[in-house]
Amino acid sequence: MNRRLFLNQFGMGLGALSLADLLNPASAQAKTDGVLQTLHHAPKAKRVIFLFQAGGPSQIDLYDHKPLLKEKQGEQLPAEVRGKQRLTGMSGNQSSLPLVGSPFKFNQHGESGTWLSETLPHISKIADEICVIKSVHTEAINHGPGVTHIQTGSQFPGRPSIGAWLSYGLGSDNKDLPNFVVMTTKNKGGQPLVSRLWGSGFLPSKHQGVRFRSGKDPVLYLNNPPGIDTQSRRGAQDALNQLHGLQKEGNRVDPLIDSRIAQYELAFRMQASIPEATNVSNEPEHIFELYGKDSKNPGSFAANCLLARRLAERGVRFIQLYHQGWDHHGGVLGGIKSQCAETDQPASALVQDLKQRGLLDETLVIWGGEFGRTNYCQGKLAGNSFGRDHHPRCFSIWMAGGGIKGGMSYGQTDPYGYNIVENPVHVHDFQATLMHLLGIDHEQLTFRYQGRAFRLTDVHGHVVKPILA
Numbered sequence: 001m002n003r004r005l006f007l008n009q010f011g012m013g014l015g016a017l018s019l020a021d022l023l024n025p026a027s028a029q030a031k032t033d034g035v036l037q038t039l040h041h042a043p044k045a046k047r048v049i050f051l052f053q054a055g056g057p058s059q060i061d062l063y064d065h066k067p068l069l070k071e072k073q074g075e076q077l078p079a080e081v082r083g084k085q086r087l088t089g090m091s092g093n094q095s096s097l098p099l100v101g102s103p104f105k106f107n108q109h110g111e112s113g114t115w116l117s118e119t120l121p122h123i124s125k126i127a128d129e130i131c132v133i134k135s136v137h138t139e140a141i142n143h144g145p146g147v148t149h150i151q152t153g154s155q156f157p158g159r160p161s162i163g164a165w166l167s168y169g170l171g172s173d174n175k176d177l178p179n180f181v182v183m184t185t186k187n188k189g190g191q192p193l194v195s196r197l198w199g200s201g202f203l204p205s206k207h208q209g210v211r212f213r214s215g216k217d218p219v220l221y222l223n224n225p226p227g228i229d230t231q232s233r234r235g236a237q238d239a240l241n242q243l244h245g246l247q248k249e250g251n252r253v254d255p256l257i258d259s260r261i262a263q264y265e266l267a268f269r270m271q272a273s274i275p276e277a278t279n280v281s282n283e284p285e286h287i288f289e290l291y292g293k294d295s296k297n298p299g300s301f302a303a304n305c306l307l308a309r310r311l312a313e314r315g316v317r318f319i320q321l322y323h324q325g326w327d328h329h330g331g332v333l334g335g336i337k338s339q340c341a342e343t344d345q346p347a348s349a350l351v352q353d354l355k356q357r358g359l360l361d362e363t364l365v366i367w368g369g370e371f372g373r374t375n376y377c378q379g380k381l382a383g384n385s386f387g388r389d390h391h392p393r394c395f396s397i398w399m400a401g402g403g404i405k406g407g408m409s410y411g412q413t414d415p416y417g418y419n420i421v422e423n424p425v426h427v428h429d430f431q432a433t434l435m436h437l438l439g440i441d442h443e444q445l446t447f448r449y450q451g452r453a454f455r456l457t458d459v460h461g462h463v464v465k466p467i468l469a
Contacts, residue, residue: 034171036445043439044403044469045364046173048166049308049319051347053339054147055190055326058373058388059396059417061102061336064134065115066417069375070101077376081418088141088390090329090378097376099416100386103333112407119340122348123398128407129351129360130367130398131467135411135420138371138392138427143191143327146370146392150427151197153456160201160447162431163318165456166438167207168200169445173315176273178210178266181311182320185342186214186299190324198320202449206262209320212307214299218278222270230271237265277314280306290353292345305346309353312363326369330379330387351400360401364437368397375417394420397430403437405469425464432461437468 031038060066077097105118110127123130140146145155152159160168163180172179182198198209212218244261283306288295294302301323308319323343328335347367354360372395373388380386394413400406412422432442435456442461446453 032170034167034169036169036440039439040441040444041436041439043437044362045401045437046362047312047315047317047319048162048364048366048402048434048438049312049321049350050162051305051321051343051350051365051367052147052151052323053326053343053367053369054193054322054324055143055328055369056146056371056373056390056395057326057339057369058102058328058332058336059134059394060373060375060388061104061332062117062120062340063115063132063396063398064394064413064417065106066101066375066413066415068415069099069417072099072416073101074098074381077416077418081414081416083419085393086141090389097374098381099375100377100381100388103384104336110407112409114407114409117336119336120344122345126348126351126400129355130400130406131404132396132398132409133411133425133430133464133467134394134396134409134413135423136368136395136397136425136427136430137420138395140371141390141392143370143390146390147191147193147197150368150370150430152201153428153431153458157196158201159454160203160207160456161198161209162434162456163198163209163320164200164203164207165435165445166318166440168203168447169440170317170438173317174273175266176269177277177311177314177316178270179317180207180209180320181316181318182209182211182322183304183307184211184322185301185304185324188324190327193322193324197322202454203447204258206266209318212278214303219270219274222267222274241265273314277310278307280310287353291349294342295346301342302346302349305350306353309350309357309359312354313357313359328373328387329389331385332387333384354401362402364402364404364434365400366397366434367399369395371395391418393418399467403469405467408467410464410467423466426460428457428461429464431457433464433467436463 077099106115108114109116109124112128114127114132116124116127138146138149140149140155148157149155151161167179184193200208210219241261291302291306294300295306297303304321308321311319325339351360351365354363372391374391378387378389410423411420411425413419414421435442442455442457446455
């Protein structure tokens with residue numbers, strides 16, 4: 001009897017399955033410990049780092065070069081360009097909307113010749129790594145619905161966030177760390193961030209994001225209280241698990257109990273894994289220099305980017321960074337400069353750092369906000385104190401690594417930067433593409449709730465195939 005026949009006939013064929021995994025790594029890679037036992041297709045990425053810029057960054061001052069606005073500055077936005085778009089009440093006199101060009105210079109960078117603002121000197125260095133999508137659009141016109149839409153697929157609260165869906169579908173790559181981690185830049189004003197943005201909605205609660213805070217205790221209530229050692233905590237945990245087991249005997253299917261047990265066990269393991277993952281003291285000095293001076297300041301965007309890299313290399317599935325302060329209804333000139341001073345170098349460093357460690361090919365990095373800004377002036381044009389209102393019709397994001405074609409721009413807006421004229425990408429298309437890169441067919445990862453099969457992309461979404469490597 002040869003080895004292959006032996007493996008097939010004994011142990012219910014499990015030996016043959018193990019051999020198949022060894023001989024065919026692609027099939028082994030397609031297995032998950034989430035609800036998807038196997039992926040729908042071969043993945044390009046294993047994890048996601050989403051650098052969310054809350055408030056609506058101005059695409060016209062960062063990524064979408066519109067020289068015509070300089071020429072037409074002070075003139076009225078043509079009625080045929082605006083069409084019948086509804087505007088927010090913050091636009092003031094809506095019969096007088098003077099155009100205003102960007103106060104910043106644009107130049108082409110990299111072999112790709114990507115146009116980028118002078119406010120992005122560090123992202124300009126990775127121009128050939130990123131794909132700038134200039135034709136993203138949404139129906140949401142205000143911040144709450146806008147952020148909720150891009151994070152959950154619906155403008156209405158209550159749906160699971162992207163990270164929760166991925167945790168539910170794909171499970172964990174590291175049993176000692178959460179599948180879904182959230183960090184916010186400390187001491188930032190702007191539109192408020194609420195925990196439902198990283199919530200699990202109607203999915204089991206173990207899939208919600210775990211928020212890391214700056215300071216010596218990144219996760220609240222994780223450490224043992226005074227007088228309780230690890231052995232005592234383990235004993236209490238075992239006793240609690242026995243009680244949960246007795247509770248389950250009377251009701252064999254109770255996902256709430258299962259989630260509670262899983263969360264308690266993860267919390268116990270995190271007592272050892274979190275301090276190790278968040279301790280950056282062993283990082284060499286040149287890494288801190290790469291991310292910038294703020295990288296030694298816990299809770300800054302730079303420090304969070306560095307921590308995101310550490311979590312990515314330890315197998316965290318979805319890492320969400322929130323950076324507020326992009327809501328520039330006034331003071332665009334100073335506001336953009338200030339925001340880019342905080343975010344430009346760390347975002348670029350993250351891509352470079354992942355690449356030099358061989359992690360970029362399997363890590364999808366995303367930079368973007370909930371909508372864009374208008375091409376017309378809000379407030380007084382004189383003295384560069386002008387602002388820009390919310391603009392959902394078109395805005396820019398960029399993606400890098402994880403199966404994305406670098407060094408390209410996708411989609412195009414009209415010369416006024418107001419409407420999309422080529423290759424529109426809806427928020428649901430963006431979400432469908434993200435899931436595709438992780439090996440998921442967005443139409444097939446669903447959860448039945450209140451008589452309906454829900455999914456992240458609702459009943460919409462198409463994969464943006466031209467940007468895939």
